[in-house]
Amino acid sequence: xxxxxxxxxxxxxxxxxxxxxxxxxxxxxxxxxxxxxxxxxxxxxxxxxxxxxxxxxxxxxxxxxxxxxxxxxxxxxxxxxxxxxxxxxxxxxxxxxxxxxxxxxxxxxxxxxxxxxxxxxxxxxxxxxxxxxxxxxxxxxxxxxxxxxxxxxxxxxxxxxxxxxxxxxxxxxxxxxxxxxxxxxxxxxxxxxxxxxxxxxxxxxxxxxxxxxxxxxxxxxxx
Amino acid sequence: xxxxxxxxxxxxxxxxxxxxxxxxxxxxxxxxxxxxxxxxxxxxxxxxxxxxxxxxxxxxxxxxxxxxxxxxxxxxxxxxxxxxxxxxxxxxxxxxxxxxxxxxxxxxxxxxxxxxxxxxxxxxxxxxxxxxxxxxxxxxxxxxxxxxxxxxxxxxxxxxxxxxxxxxxxxxxxxxx
Numbered sequence: 157x158x159x160x161x162x163x164x165x166x167x168x169x170x171x172x173x174x175x176x177x178x179x180x181x182x183x184x185x186x187x188x189x190x191x192x193x194x195x196x197x198x199x200x201x202x203x204x205x206x207x208x209x210x211x212x213x214x215x216x217x218x219x220x221x222x223x224x225x226x227x228x229x230x231x232x233x234x235x236x237x238x239x240x241x242x243x244x245x246x247x248x249x250x251x252x253x254x255x256x257x258x259x260x261x262x263x264x265x266x267x268x269x270x271x272x273x274x275x276x277x278x279x280x281x282x283x284x285x286x287x288x289x290x291x292x293x294x295x296x297x298x299x300x301x302x303x304x305x306x307x308x309x310x311x312x313x314x315x316x317x318x319x320x321x322x323x324x325x326x327x328x329x330x331x332x333x334x335x336x337x338x339x340x341x342x343x344x345x346x347x348x349x350x351x352x353x354x355x356x357x358x359x360x361x362x363x364x365x366x367x368x369x370x371x372x373x374x375x376x377x378x379x
Numbered sequence: 380x381x382x383x384x385x386x387x388x389x390x391x392x393x394x395x396x397x398x399x400x401x402x403x404x405x406x407x408x409x410x411x412x413x414x415x416x417x418x419x420x421x422x423x424x425x426x427x428x429x430x431x432x433x434x435x436x437x438x439x440x441x442x443x444x445x446x447x448x449x450x451x452x453x454x455x456x457x458x459x460x461x462x463x464x465x466x467x468x469x470x471x472x473x474x475x476x477x478x479x480x481x482x483x484x485x486x487x488x489x490x491x492x493x494x495x496x497x498x499x500x501x502x503x504x505x506x507x508x509x510x511x512x513x514x515x516x517x518x519x520x521x522x523x524x525x526x527x528x529x530x531x532x533x534x535x536x537x538x539x540x541x542x543x544x545x546x547x548x549x550x551x552x553x554x555x556x
Contacts, residue, residue: 159386161386162382163383164380165381187405187409198385202395203399203414227383242423242425257420259420353470354470356470
């Protein structure tokens with residue numbers, strides 16, 4: 157889920173930070189620059205892990221910043237393809253489910269990655285899953301008790317299927333205003349996940365199954 | 380910016396949790412956001428990150444050496460998710476039934492529960508009782524600021540009231556003169 161990445165960069169320490177301890181000011185400036193930012197083809201940077209090396213500070217004639225050439229390790233959020241994560245359902249639409257891990261929200265579970273007999277309930281605007289359902293009959297004839305809803309805020313176990321990086325460029329302001337209503341701004345880093353499979357999906361679904369099994373086993377033991 | 384090594388190594392949830400906790404409260408807004416959200420996420424009941432400790436994880440990884448078929452990624456996921464049941468292990472390990480016997484599966488599950496479970500946590504707690512337990516990790520500065528602001532308003536009101544009182548008093552004095 158998290159990886160460590162070694163970077164080299166010139167870090168600007170603002171004059172307002174110069175009253176701090178030298179090390180603290182560099183660390184803060186690195187965090188200021190990278191924390192909660194997506195780095196192309198790397199992932200989402202969380203925070204600085206360790207500062208490895210730094211040059212002496214130098215000043216340019218144009219501003220008051222002090223520049224340091226640094227080598228450092230960052231903690232990056234970058235789950236590998238096939239990794240299992242626990243996430244929370246953030247929202248649902250007819251196209252699929254958006255899941256979140258708190259600091260990262262762009263995990264999308266498209267409808268074809270949901271368990272086989274899953275239907276979208278328009279009235280509740282959530283998906284529901286039917287376990288042990290005969291495929292021929294219409295899923296909407298099921299009773300509410302049979303439906304296992306995937307509600308917003310529920311913990312789900314997901315498998316990462318694909319990762320997408322996109323180059324996002326800022327638009328000129330005028331164009332941005334005109335097109336803002338039509339265009340959805342692409343996210344620089346997003347993940348596609350799946351909850352189709354044994355043990356995947358809402359966490360409590362599988363806990364219940366186990367409890368029932370255990371109860372059955374207990375019953376058998378008693379017999 | 381230059382990437383020297385895109386993947387120095389993987390970090391387990393526990394390691395990230397420890398590092399983020401050590402950072403303390405920061406003045407950088409973005410960092411504070413990731414900190415609070417990451418701590419919130421890693422303290423999720425379904426993850427055992429908060430119950431883990433270093434020795435438990437090293438013990439577990441050493442004892443998992445005997446299962447040659449496990450890949451490093453699978454071991455990492457076992458540490459991160461600490462599976463409690465066969466179903467959870469089934470998700471993590473591909474083709475579980477073909478690669479491991481039932482005894483092996485049972486052994487892995489019991490290893491996980493002894494090394495990452497609450498039992499080690501209890502021992503750990505007994506060892507260092509003086510550690511802070513109930514203190515919140517991050518103090519919500521907004522809340523503090525709000526409290527300060529309210530206090531200031533209250534003080535100001537008091538001052539204003541006091542002013543009125545003085546003026547009135549002066550007025551009375553003037554009348555007396």
